[in-house]
Amino acid sequence: MEITAAVARELGGSFSLEQVTLDDPRAGEVLVEIAGVGLCHTDLAAKDGHLPFPLPGVFGHEGSGVVVAIGPGVSKVAQGDKVALTFNSCGECVQCVRGEPSYCQSFMPLNFAGVRPDGSSTLRSGDTVLGSEFFGQSSFATHAIAHERNVVKLPADAPLSMVGPLGCGVQTGAGAVLNSLDCSPGSSLLVLGGGSVGLSAVLAAGVRELGTVIVVEPLVQRRELALALGATHAIDPADGPVSEQVRAIIGRGVDYVIDTTGVVGVLEQAMLSLAQRGTVGIIGVPSDPAAALPVNLIQAQMLGATITGIVEGDSVPDVFIPQLLELHRAGRFPFDKLITTMPFARINEAVAAQHRGDAVKIVLVHD
Structure with missing residues (x-):
């Protein structure tokens, strides 16, 4: 046709x-x-x-x-x-x-x-x-x-x-919280990037009833939207090193990080923002396919840190998409x-x- x-x-x-x-x-x-x-x-x-x-x-x-x-x-x-x-x-x-x-x-x-x-x-x-x-x-x-x-x-x-x-985008962000990282209620989450994937993660954080949700985003209108959608804090990376801003909010660091940027320098700040036994989930596609994250081995050992790649929020679409629609129908997503x-x-x-x-x-x- x-x-x-x-x-x-x-x-x-x-x-x-x-x-x-x-x-x-x-x-x-x-x-x-x-x-x-x-x-x-x-x-x-x-x-x-x-x-x-x-x-x-x-x-x-x-x-x-x-x-x-x-x-x-x-x-x-x-x-x-x-x-x-x-x-x-x-x-x-x-x-x-x-x-x-x-x-x-x-x-x-x-x-x-x-x-x-x-x-x-x-x-x-x-x-x-x-x-x-x-x-x-x-x-x-x-x-x-x-x-x-x-x-x-x-x-x-x-x-x-x-x-x-x-x-794709919404199930990836939401699935990162609900499936891939399986974030615990009351825990803390740092979301790097306030696009559709990052803000879908914020919505899922509300579903899972996380305690502290910090969004890092340079655009003021997206920071405002993040707060309206349930983030507890929204910070501008131009205001100083992200890790320092995060630890000013939660001194021990965050339990989970979701990166939607694919930018190595941003991910390095994510590592510095982790609490003990913290996990970094990598979603963002780097502009350079050869981009690599340097990891301080002593830091990773002492934190007991986990770094995991995330594709499509680890979802089974036939199951997860109807679940998200049901949450939407109930006013929760x-x-x-x-x-x-x-x-x-x-x-x-x-x-x-x-x-x-x-x-x-x-x-x-x-x-």
Whole structure:
């Protein structure tokens, strides 16, 4: 079928809205009419070459919409179902069988190769094959081919155009608190970065009833939003070393740190902010793929510190996304306060606005 997609044709370039051809769904695949799609830092990092993906291609990995058709063998969803799209996984490797699909042994090829496992693309422009299958969906478009593994059926009352970010950014931040670190009630948390992932962690901290929640963020409007969402403190890194500011609030240091920046200097301050037996969770994607964190071995030993990488909040999307929606329905997880909607056709304006910090999480919606 002919669809409209936002095509990236060169590293660092703008998106161009183009008419392209989308395949029919094959075995195990699901055709979704996209209602809304979140604009995520990972989309832009890949477009700018910090993550691998073939160009020209179509990004987008926080889609939500309605199932239009299903391929042979699909039983989880049916035509007309509301769905959120999330990351893809194989379902067969050791990690997937253990219920840890975000650490799937085929995560990189399934989410970044730009083709199906058989090497074919779901998208083309004339005679040009386009990079597709970004996170198993490429949902910067009016329609997308996803897979039974990475569609999550939603309840009928789900706010369809807004739920896309639950498929990546929101589930990553919330899952870091509730799953990956499994933060204890009453404990202390330092969140580095007040974007959608960091502020989703703040919302989850409220769900888990943490005692002290400190957000580090240079933009004043995001610090104010963090406090409105339940953070107990919000500090400006320009006011001095973060570790000193943190220890002025809680002298022993914090029990948990979530880093969404991927900046080595910020992570070094995180290590200096830890309490005994503290844990640092690394989420942020560094601009330099070779970036490395120097760790003082004596400090790490004496603290009994743990450093752990976090992918997609260690979530099982079919379980976790409905849980987040139920918390939202109960008024305990107001992720909608993070979202600003803009028309899909204004995707390049949305990129600029999110870069300026005018919005925390932009969701591009179709008429």
